[in-house]
Amino acid sequence: MSGRGWTNWGRTSRSTPAEIVRPRSAEAVARALRRASAAGLPVRPVGAAHSFTALARTDGVLLETRGLAGLRGVDRDRGRITVGGGTTIGATARLANRFGLAFQNLGDIDHQTIAGAISTGTHGTGGAFGPIASQVVGLQLVTPGGEVLEIGEDDPLLPAARVSLGALGVITAVTVQCVAAFGLAAEERTEVLEPVIAGFGDRVAAADHFELYWFPGTGVALTKTNTRIPAGEVGPRSSRVRRLVDDELLSNGVFELTCRLARQAPLLVPPINRVAAHTVAERAYRAPSHQVFASPRRVRFAEAEWAVPLEQLPQAFDAFRTALRRSRLRISFPVEVRAAAADGSAWLSTSFGRPTGYIAVHCYARDVQRDYFRLAERVFRGYDGRPHWGKLHTRDAADLRGRYPRFDDFLAVRRRLDPGGLLRNPHLDRVLGLP
Numbered sequence: 001m002s003g004r005g006w007t008n009w010g011r012t013s014r015s016t017p018a019e020i021v022r023p024r025s026a027e028a029v030a031r032a033l034r035r036a037s038a039a040g041l042p043v044r045p046v047g048a049a050h051s052f053t054a055l056a057r058t059d060g061v062l063l064e065t066r067g068l069a070g071l072r073g074v075d076r077d078r079g080r081i082t083v084g085g086g087t088t089i090g091a092t093a094r095l096a097n098r099f100g101l102a103f104q105n106l107g108d109i110d111h112q113t114i115a116g117a118i119s120t121g122t123h124g125t126g127g128a129f130g131p132i133a134s135q136v137v138g139l140q141l142v143t144p145g146g147e148v149l150e151i152g153e154d155d156p157l158l159p160a161a162r163v164s165l166g167a168l169g170v171i172t173a174v175t176v177q178c179v180a181a182f183g184l185a186a187e188e189r190t191e192v193l194e195p196v197i198a199g200f201g202d203r204v205a206a207a208d209h210f211e212l213y214w215f216p217g218t219g220v221a222l223t224k225t226n227t228r229i230p231a232g233e234v235g236p237r238s239s240r241v242r243r244l245v246d247d248e249l250l251s252n253g254v255f256e257l258t259c260r261l262a263r264q265a266p267l268l269v270p271p272i273n274r275v276a277a278h279t280v281a282e283r284a285y286r287a288p289s290h291q292v293f294a295s296p297r298r299v300r301f302a303e304a305e306w307a308v309p310l311e312q313l314p315q316a317f318d319a320f321r322t323a324l325r326r327s328r329l330r331i332s333f334p335v336e337v338r339a340a341a342a343d344g345s346a347w348l349s350t351s352f353g354r355p356t357g358y359i360a361v362h363c364y365a366r367d368v369q370r371d372y373f374r375l376a377e378r379v380f381r382g383y384d385g386r387p388h389w390g391k392l393h394t395r396d397a398a399d400l401r402g403r404y405p406r407f408d409d410f411l412a413v414r415r416r417l418d419p420g421g422l423l424r425n426p427h428l429d430r431v432l433g434l435p
């Protein structure tokens with residue numbers, strides 16, 4: 001198939017690839033890579049296109065991975081599940097659940113492919129948990145030369161390949177180290193913002209999974225605290241239905257309305273935010289972990305997210321809040337604040353080597369406010385911020401190298417696996433500093 005326009009979920013990246021291929025096996029991936037190489041066309045793999053950055057953008061060959069989906073195997077003794085790289089997080093979680101297993105932590109949604117999610121360091125929240133990539137103990141990777149590598153737990157390539165931006169090869173299968181299926185008791189409340197931010201580290205330490213949303217211009221935080229409970233203690237089915245109604249009507253329906261209103265009348269943003277902060281229902285419910293971690297996001301947005309040292313999060317947040325107050329920007333979308341453990345599993349993990357606090361800024365996709373993202377970037381860079389690889393930022397290798405101690409080791413692996421530079425595009429060239 002050729003000459004088809006492509007765009008990502010957030011409508012922040014578009015291209016017209018010369019060719020779109022949809023391989024269904026590792027062998028077909030290898031053939032596609034060899035063919036592109038012979039034709040002198042660059043290749044970009046793409047999963048669910050949920051990255052906001054131009055990582056997957058290409059005028060060459062777009063290699064769609066959704067055909068590489070499904071269960072490949074289960075190791076019941078070790079609690080491991082292997083799926084095709086194009087399997088969505090949600091499908092993987094449901095498959096795992098069938099065998100009494102679960103991801104130990106997940107992000108906000110589950111529509112990403114497992115390979116795409118790990119490739120940018122996708123994470124959830126929880127002071128004792130790393131990104132999804134840290135749960136990966138094996139990968140099948142087709143190199144740009146067409147070789148099919150089985151990368152096991154002790155393989156020195158794994159720390160480079162877990163978070164690899166689609167720069168080392170095409171991931172055709174992923175093995176996840178699961179935990180026994182568990183439930184989450186979720187509690188969502190509105191609280192006064194300042195003490196929550198000042199005590200963010202303590203709140204993270206006291207809970208299994210803590211996060212907050214702040215509606216700019218208000219002094220209110222919507223806090224979410226999830227506590228791990230045995231699988232047998234999840235609530236009745238009706239509570240799930242109620243939760244879906246809440247998510248759909250409040251988090252999505254009302255939210256779409258407030259975003260549209262704010263776009264028509266920016267002066268109304270502060271009062272709208274105050275109403276929105278109080279409209280989001282306080283609620284408590286219990287459900288299987290994968291149903292609580294992920295919730296629907298139907299309002300299309302653009303996003304940037306910065307990873308700062310956890311102990312500096314309160315200062316970084318306050319500096320951001322002050323800068324935003326001094327600006328003329330009116331932001332209708334909440335800011336999300338999360339945390340993760342120090343991660344040693346992947347060299348390009350945004351939480352590599354340090355307990356991490358994450359601050360994510362969003363805006364309505366119909367009204368992308370670049371000044372807002374620039375303001376956040378300026379503030380968070382001052383706190384040794386690392387940008388999420390899949391979310392909007394303007395950093396380049398000259399800056400990123402100093403923020404990742406193993407940056408050059410990653411580049412050495414890339415040079416070895418892709419000496420001819422098949423898996424490239426201008427965005428990747430910028431962030432990795434490729435000549």
Ligand SMILES: Cc1cc2nc3c(=O)[nH]c(=O)nc-3n(C[C@H](O)[C@H](O)[C@H](O)COP(=O)(O)OP(=O)(O)OC[C@H]3O[C@@H](n4cnc5c(N)ncnc54)[C@H](O)[C@@H]3O)c2cc1C
Binds near residue numbers: 297
């Ligand atoms: C609504 C929404 C909610 C989100 N929530 C979170 C969140 O809670 N936490 C968080 O950290 N992030 C979040 N993100 C960001 C998202 O998880 C990442 O951008 C993720 O990489 C997207 O996965 P994907 O399958 O869409 O990959 P894509 O965006 O398609 O690709 C991402 C990268 O992986 C590469 N790639 C994809 N498939 C393969 C493969 N098979 N082999 C090799 N390389 C591959 C691509 O080339 C690209 O470099 C969210 C994004 C959206 C739109």
